[in-house]
Amino acid sequence: MQLSSILGVLRSVVIYYNPALMRRNRALYRELIGPGDLAFDVGAHVGTRARAMRHYGARVIAFEPQPVFARFLRWALPRDIVLVEAALGRAESRAQMAVSRRHPTVSSLRDSLPDEARAMPGFEHVRWDSRAEVHVTTLDAMIAAHGLPRYIKIDVEGYEAEVLSGLSQPVDLVSFEYLPGLPQASAAVLARLAELGTYEFNVVRGENAGFDWPDWRDLAQLRAWLARQAPDSGSGDIYARRITT
Structure with a gap:
């Protein structure tokens, strides 16, 4: 394992194992x-x-294709x-992941991300300087193996729609x-x-880990909110809760 990869993992551990953030x-x-x-946890x-x-x-079923992080998680x-x-993706396959050894948290299977990120605030210093061949499976296959989850968390740097393309039934929370x-x-x-x-x-x-809105809102309201976000306003997570009645 290269020193840059080790330092990338250590950087992530320091950031994300912060006790206040974990609480x-x-x-x-x-x-x-x-x-x-x-x-x-995708x-x-x-x-x-x-x-x-x-x-x-x-x-919890945790999915991690990057060899350096999978080794740490084991x-x-x-x-x-x-x-x-x-x-996780649309179909069973092998795929090439673009890897940033210094910032491995932004490694992605989205082929266009390195080019798209040149114009994205916050990515100015990121370089995708390596590639890793990874196994790709599907949500449907994992549901067949492990059961239907109540919750699917997806954080895969722009590849989220491809992950959901491998799912053929709704789940309660995404x-x-x-x-x-x-x-x-996000639109996809x-x-x-x-x-x-x-x-x-x-x-x-x-990483505030608290809901921004006091109430849950419909798709049109979310789309309007997303349209108002400036490119440099920072990333976050969207939670989707299924309405069953």
Whole structure:
């Protein structure tokens, strides 16, 4: 393993294992999941979100295709969290991931991301300087293997719509990262969710780990909010909760 890759992982550990941030993550998940719920953590990174889900008794399947992070997770995750060393996408395949060894958290299977990121605030110093061949499976295949999750968290740097393309049924709760500088990626995810079911939405800005809105809002309201976000306003997570009545 190259020194730059090791330093990239250590940087992520220092940032995301911050005790205050971990407490905020647990506080957020307390509202969303409970004992026995099945949760899929797609893009598990260094495992802090998986740990937060587990804290409230969820059964967690963590997906991480990057070899450097998968190696860390094999060592660091509690044994009752199932680690799947694969990406999720439209179909079973092998794929080339663009890797930033210094900033591995922004590695992605989205082929266009290195070019798109040149115009995105916050990515000025990121270089995708390596590639990794990874196994790709589908949400449907993982549901067949592990069961239907109550919650799917997706953080895969613009590849979220491809992940949901491998899902053929609605789930109760989905969250995905939004990048204001990449509005077409969020639009594709919302279009796919609308095909799967009827959802209401809330937003978490950055790593605040708290909902921005006091109430859940409909798709039109979310789209209007996204359209008002400046490209340099910072990323966050959109939560989609299925309406069943």
